[in-house]
Amino acid sequence: MDPNDISALDRRFGIAGEVVFKEGPNGQGVVEISNGLAMASIALQGAHLMSWAPHQEELVVWLSPRAKFGPGESIRGGVPVCWPWFGPHPSDPSLPAHGFARAVPWEAIEAQALEDGSNRLGFRLIRSDETYAQWPHSTPLELYMTIGTALEMELVTHNDGPEPVTVGEALHTYFQVSDIRRIAIHGLDGCSYVDKTDGGKLKQQSGAVTFAGETDRIYLESAADCLIDDPGLNRRIRIAKRGSRSTVVWNPWAEKAEALGDFDEDGYLRMVCVESANAADDVATIMPGGTHRLWVRYTVEPLR
Numbered sequence: 001m002d003p004n005d006i007s008a009l010d011r012r013f014g015i016a017g018e019v020v021f022k023e024g025p026n027g028q029g030v031v032e033i034s035n036g037l038a039m040a041s042i043a044l045q046g047a048h049l050m051s052w053a054p055h056q057e058e059l060v061v062w063l064s065p066r067a068k069f070g071p072g073e074s075i076r077g078g079v080p081v082c083w084p085w086f087g088p089h090p091s092d093p094s095l096p097a098h099g100f101a102r103a104v105p106w107e108a109i110e111a112q113a114l115e116d117g118s119n120r121l122g123f124r125l126i127r128s129d130e131t132y133a134q135w136p137h138s139t140p141l142e143l144y145m146t147i148g149t150a151l152e153m154e155l156v157t158h159n160d161g162p163e164p165v166t167v168g169e170a171l172h173t174y175f176q177v178s179d180i181r182r183i184a185i186h187g188l189d190g191c192s193y194v195d196k197t198d199g200g201k202l203k204q205q206s207g208a209v210t211f212a213g214e215t216d217r218i219y220l221e222s223a224a225d226c227l228i229d230d231p232g233l234n235r236r237i238r239i240a241k242r243g244s245r246s247t248v249v250w251n252p253w254a255e256k257a258e259a260l261g262d263f264d265e266d267g268y269l270r271m272v273c274v275e276s277a278n279a280a281d282d283v284a285t286i287m288p289g290g291t292h293r294l295w296v297r298y299t300v301e302p303l304r
Contacts, residue, residue: 025069118148170277178232
């Protein structure tokens with residue numbers, strides 16, 4: 001099936017009243033989900049979840065009003081897929097940061113209506129000569145999402161080649177918050193972290209993570225749930241994960257957000273990235289015939 005034929009995709013994978021494939025910004029394919037539990041939108045480029053919220057909740061996943069949409073553009077906000085490396089390429093700085101998966105087309109492979117009222121969708125990365133030049137390995141990549149009162153995502157990397165491969169990756173989720181200066185992130189107390197705003201120094205977290213300036217950290221040996229407490233929205237976002245022992249926490253703050261060019265004014269105040277990752281010393285080595293799964297589950301709870 002032609003991954004650009006939106007009408008054909010909707011005929012095959014659309015679910016009446018719940019899942020619609022349609023043209024989005026700049027004519028790009030998007031999937032819109034609105035079931036009895038939640039809403040979400042997904043761009044086929046990058047298999048990029050752009051928004052999600054259970055019904056009666058404020059948006060949980062943040063998308064910049066100034067996000068760019070176009071071939072090869074990475075979308076500011078949502079859940080970019082960083083793969084097959086995280087951050088700069090380990091040996092070739094000319095290659096794109098965070099890999100190519102977030103900026104190339106994916107194909108739909110599955111859409112289901114589940115018994116609990118949620119929807120499950122599956123996507124597969126489309127390889128090209130350009131991506132093989134950057135990553136000459138046979139590593140099919142799939143992303144599965146379950147859209148309901150919880151959002152579950154599973155990034156699945158297969159190694160079909162004859163040699164082990166080492167993958168760095170992250171689900172680079174932008175969470176919507178009322179005010180970055182008023183939130184606190186729990187679950188990282190005692191973890192060592194690489195402080196990328198201070199020359200990569202290794203530091204240790206004490207207490208909850210709070211924000212008063214640019215923050216860019218890779219927390220090591222982090223497997224526990226992370227909790228974003230947001231008194232302004234009177235809610236707690238719970239982030240559970242498997243297949244990851246590193247967590248990235250990022251906010252660009254005012255100066256860097258302005259330099260990036262795709263944040264609206266003061267947009268940095270309304271988002272925080274808490275990324276379940278395989279980064280730093282937590283990269284995943286996959287043996288021939290093996291599979292690695294990075295799984296996350298996001299839920300929203302009232303803040304008591």
